[in-house]
Amino acid sequence: MEFEYSRANPRVTVAFASFEAMHTVLEGVVTDLDEPAARQLFASIETRVREIESRLNRHDPASLFARINASRGREAVPLDEGTYVLLQLAELFRRTTDGYFDLAALSDRSVGSVTGSGSVTETGDMAGSGGMAGFGGVTGVGGATGPEGVAGPGDKTGPGGATGDRRGAASGAAAGGKMADTPGCVLDPATRSVRLTGEGVRLDAGGFGKGYALERIRPLLTEAGVRRALFNFGDSSVMSVGTHPLGDCWPVGAAAGGEPFRLVGSSLSISGLHPDGRAHIVDPMSGRWVGRRTMVAVEGRSAFLCEVLSTALYAAPEERRATIAARFEGYRYTEIEM
Amino acid sequence: MDRREFLKRIGTLSAAGLALSAAPWLEGCTPEGQATIRGGKVRFGIIGPGSRGQYHMRNLAAVPQAEIVALCDDYPPNLEAAGRLAPAAKRYDDYRQLLDDPQVDAVIIATPLHLHCRMTLDALAAGKHVLCEKAMAYTMEDCRTMYQAGRRSGRIFFVGQQRLFDPKYIKVMDSVRKGEFGPVVNVRNYWFRNNDWRRSVPSPDLERRINWRLYRAYSRGLMTELACHQLQNGTWALGMLPVQVMGAGGYVYWKDGREVFDSVSTIYTFPNGVNMTFESVISNKHFGMGEQILCKEATIDLAGGRYYSETPRPRSGIRQLVGEIEQGIFSNSVFAGTSWAAESGSSDPGVAVMPGAEGDGSLEMLEAFCHAILTGKQPPHVLEEAYYGAVFCLLGDEALLRNEILTLPDELRIDYL
Numbered sequence: 001m002e003f004e005y006s007r008a009n010p011r012v013t014v015a016f017a018s019f020e021a022m023h024t025v026l027e028g029v030v031t032d033l034d035e036p037a038a039r040q041l042f043a044s045i046e047t048r049v050r051e052i053e054s055r056l057n058r059h060d061p062a063s064l065f066a067r068i069n070a071s072r073g074r075e076a077v078p079l080d081e082g083t084y085v086l087l088q089l090a091e092l093f094r095r096t097t098d099g100y101f102d103l104a105a106l107s108d109r110s111v112g113s114v115t116g117s118g119s120v121t122e123t124g125d126m127a128g129s130g131g132m133a134g135f136g137g138v139t140g141v142g143g144a145t146g147p148e149g150v151a152g153p154g155d156k157t158g159p160g161g162a163t164g165d166r167r168g169a170a171s172g173a174a175a176g177g178k179m180a181d182t183p184g185c186v187l188d189p190a191t192r193s194v195r196l197t198g199e200g201v202r203l204d205a206g207g208f209g210k211g212y213a214l215e216r217i218r219p220l221l222t223e224a225g226v227r228r229a230l231f232n233f234g235d236s237s238v239m240s241v242g243t244h245p246l247g248d249c250w251p252v253g254a255a256a257g258g259e260p261f262r263l264v265g266s267s268l269s270i271s272g273l274h275p276d277g278r279a280h281i282v283d284p285m286s287g288r289w290v291g292r293r294t295m296v297a298v299e300g301r302s303a304f305l306c307e308v309l310s311t312a313l314y315a316a317p318e319e320r321r322a323t324i325a326a327r328f329e330g331y332r333y334t335e336i337e338m
Numbered sequence: 339m340d341r342r343e344f345l346k347r348i349g350t351l352s353a354a355g356l357a358l359s360a361a362p363w364l365e366g367c368t369p370e371g372q373a374t375i376r377g378g379k380v381r382f383g384i385i386g387p388g389s390r391g392q393y394h395m396r397n398l399a400a401v402p403q404a405e406i407v408a409l410c411d412d413y414p415p416n417l418e419a420a421g422r423l424a425p426a427a428k429r430y431d432d433y434r435q436l437l438d439d440p441q442v443d444a445v446i447i448a449t450p451l452h453l454h455c456r457m458t459l460d461a462l463a464a465g466k467h468v469l470c471e472k473a474m475a476y477t478m479e480d481c482r483t484m485y486q487a488g489r490r491s492g493r494i495f496f497v498g499q500q501r502l503f504d505p506k507y508i509k510v511m512d513s514v515r516k517g518e519f520g521p522v523v524n525v526r527n528y529w530f531r532n533n534d535w536r537r538s539v540p541s542p543d544l545e546r547r548i549n550w551r552l553y554r555a556y557s558r559g560l561m562t563e564l565a566c567h568q569l570q571n572g573t574w575a576l577g578m579l580p581v582q583v584m585g586a587g588g589y590v591y592w593k594d595g596r597e598v599f600d601s602v603s604t605i606y607t608f609p610n611g612v613n614m615t616f617e618s619v620i621s622n623k624h625f626g627m628g629e630q631i632l633c634k635e636a637t638i639d640l641a642g643g644r645y646y647s648e649t650p651r652p653r654s655g656i657r658q659l660v661g662e663i664e665q666g667i668f669s670n671s672v673f674a675g676t677s678w679a680a681e682s683g684s685s686d687p688g689v690a691v692m693p694g695a696e697g698d699g700s701l702e703m704l705e706a707f708c709h710a711i712l713t714g715k716q717p718p719h720v721l722e723e724a725y726y727g728a729v730f731c732l733l734g735d736e737a738l739l740r741n742e743i744l745t746l747p748d749e750l751r752i753d754y755l
Contacts, residue, residue, distance in 0.1 A: 004657075008664035016660045029659045232655045235675045246668035253672030260670045272676040295676060 001046055005035045012245040017042035021049050022057070022209055024234030030221070031228045031245045041224045045217050052213045055083055056205035065203050068185070073196035076188060084192050086212065091183050093208075093305075096327050097312035098320065101207060102284035104184020105315075108200030181285075207281065210237040211269055211307025218303075230263070238268040239303040254297065256336050261299055269306035270297045271314035272338060283315045290315050293338045300331030309333065371709055375403055378712040383408035383442035383466070385433045385457060386449035387420030390471055394446050395423045397701045403708040410436040413547065433457055437464040444494070444711055447471060450550040451557050455480035458495075462487050467494040467711050469704075473566035474728035476558065478750050481732070485725045485752060494710045496703065497724030499570060503706060504699030506643040507574075510631075510691045514575045519645065520634030522575050525614035527568035527630075529560070532623035534592050535600075552596040559598025560587075560618040561735040562728075568629050569734070570727035571640060572606060572614035575631050579755050580606035580614065580730060582745050587738035591621035604734045616734065643691045722754040 001019040015038035018027035058065040184201040210233040229241040240250040240263035249262035272295030279289035298310040398404040410430040411417040430436045444467035455475040475481045488495030550556035585604030592600040606614040629640040638645045655673030737744045
């Protein structure tokens with residue numbers, strides 16, 4: 001980890017740290033901490049991010065996601081509490097984005113007809129799962145609400161109102177890949193485990209991992225008493241605490257231009273083509289890379305939710321974005337021409 | 339190459355204690371080197387003050403020890419133009435008359451290739467110090483003759499391989515030879531242009547004189563006019579000579595009566611298996627000119643003066659906030675965008691080899707030339723590098739013409755590397 005600490009401004013101290021993670025770099029600026037506290041904070045942050053990466057990095061054979069993917073749906077894989085909750089939330093977000101956020105979007109496409117294509121519900125109780133908090137209000141479809149008020153079992157339906165049928169979906173998709181409008185996995189609260197719904201299903205954290213990690217950092221900042229901070233994860237996920245010590249916000253400009261975002265304790269996520277022009281987001285409906293040159297930026301409280309929503313809105317057709325975005329109270333999206 | 343070897347290589351034996359990190363080039367270019375020749379004067383005659391010759395004249399104007407006292411060209415417009423740069427210089431239309439001028443200590447020969455050997459031999463015989471433009475000569479045998487004559491003459495003899503004097507090249511080659519970038523695995527040289535390589539001709543009877551580069555009687559084309567800038571890179575980086583060369587050349591686009599190829603591709607292979615390429619096309623300029631040393635751990639862009647790590651250090655989007663907060667600045671940080679990933683190597687901005695470095699070594703070469711004349715010391719390696727640089731250009735051209743894989747004849751080897 002690279003660490004820098006400055007007392008050059010007598011009115012405010014500033015600490016900077018960066019380290020590589022999740023195939024990019026996480027960097028942060030924190031003010032008004034003494035140097036030992038700042039070092040300790042960034043060490044804790046790195047530890048937490050490494051722990052998350054060790055679970056979500058599907059390219060690491062030892063990771064939890066790699067083990068889930070390797071199971072090919074033939075067996076349930078036990079989960080830790082944090083990942084269990086994460087997958088619950090992912091399914092909730094899949095439904096509230098009409099399927100355009102899907103952590104199984106990179107799965108092989110299903111072949112042949114698949115039955116039971118209604119939205120599959122997880123079979124247990126999502127309430128009280130803890131772990132992630134402070135997303136702001138998510139108005140779910142079919143009665144699902146945000147994590148602070150997640151509805152109980154049987155109360156969550158897909159966007160079309162279809163009630164899920166776990167057995168049907170699992171058996172149908174097991175022959176190959178994944179249908180567009182079904183989840184890639186089902187959760188079992190009794191054993192706190194997950195089972196993929198098809199051999200070709202692959203879970204991937206690319207569409208939310210950085211935002212999720214940033215959100216998991218926020219409690220560490222609170223515990224350390226940080227009142228002003230800015231974190232940047234690979235340029236596409238940004239999280240702020242408070243404001244710039246010399247201003248009324250953290251002004252963050254997009255490299256592509258436009259008015260800067262004025263972050264005040266809020267987060268920002270931008271989805272689009274890679275800077276070198278490569279597509280890296282898959283449309284869960286078609287299974288094809290999205291090559292749209294218009295980026296989508298989402299600003300709101302939760303870095304996790306911002307990334308989920310920007311990923312979904314980038315993949316979604318233009319005419320559906322406003323409807324999807326309206327379900328996420330407190331989050332606003334902007335389209336930016338590259 | 340360690341620093342001591344480097345110092346020897348470029349003729350700075352007495353400067354072993356100089357701060358090479360700040361000025362790692364010739365003794366004659368350093369303040370200490372310049373101090374030893376303060377007050378000295380070298381009187382120059384310029385033979386062939388066309389475009390390249392006038393370029394040297396402008397650089398000589400920045401060298402305190404240099405004075406241009408004579409000019410020679412049998413093409414009056416060039417002589418007129420050069421005369422405006424050095425009004426006090428005597429003018430000749432026959433280089434032998436210039437060589438007879440006792441006021442001339444040293445000559446710069448910037449004439450067409452086929453004249454280099456004869457003029458250099460005559461100049462050395464006349465007791466002049468010589469800086470001859472590259473490529474050294476029209477044939478490999480002529481190169482050897484010139485090399486031997488230069489060694490025997492006791493005069494200072496440079497060939498215009500200015501990259502040997504370019505601080506960026508010197509610094510990065512030092513690192514390459516020390517293995518700081520890992521082993522060298524490939525060397526790439528290319529020079530792409532998109533023009534007919536012709537100069538305007540006021541009268542048809544001057545066509546062959548002015549466009550001498552296009553005619554085989556006077557030039558070996560792209561191999562001697564462009565490759566000669568670049569082929570020393572492999573030898574310099576690897577510390578060894580190529581064992582063979584192969585290639586192909588042809589007339590791809592400019593089929594206008596020229597007698598030298600407008601497209602060439604050559605591969606030189608070194609004893610350790612490393613290949614060095616030189617390619618040139620003059621009907622597409624997209625890639626421009628490039629000289630790259632590919633190492634296991636980094637790519638060195640010699641022409642651009644930058645190197646690119648195989649594992650680039652991630653750049654920072656918000657680090658500047660530290661400095662801004664230190665200075666009490668509140669400003670917009672522009673960095674947000676789509677995911678920046680470490681594997682996007684093509685967007686890696688690289689690292690400057692020598693930030694702020696300017697020039698291409700031509701001025702330093704002239705300073706070193708003057709220093710060598712005034713101190714009476716021919717810098718080691720300078721002539722040898724030029725010799726092999728030219729010989730391998732010419733061997734490459736032979737390979738193109740014969741469509742064969744060629745090795746360097748033993749009789750053309752000199753006691754170097």
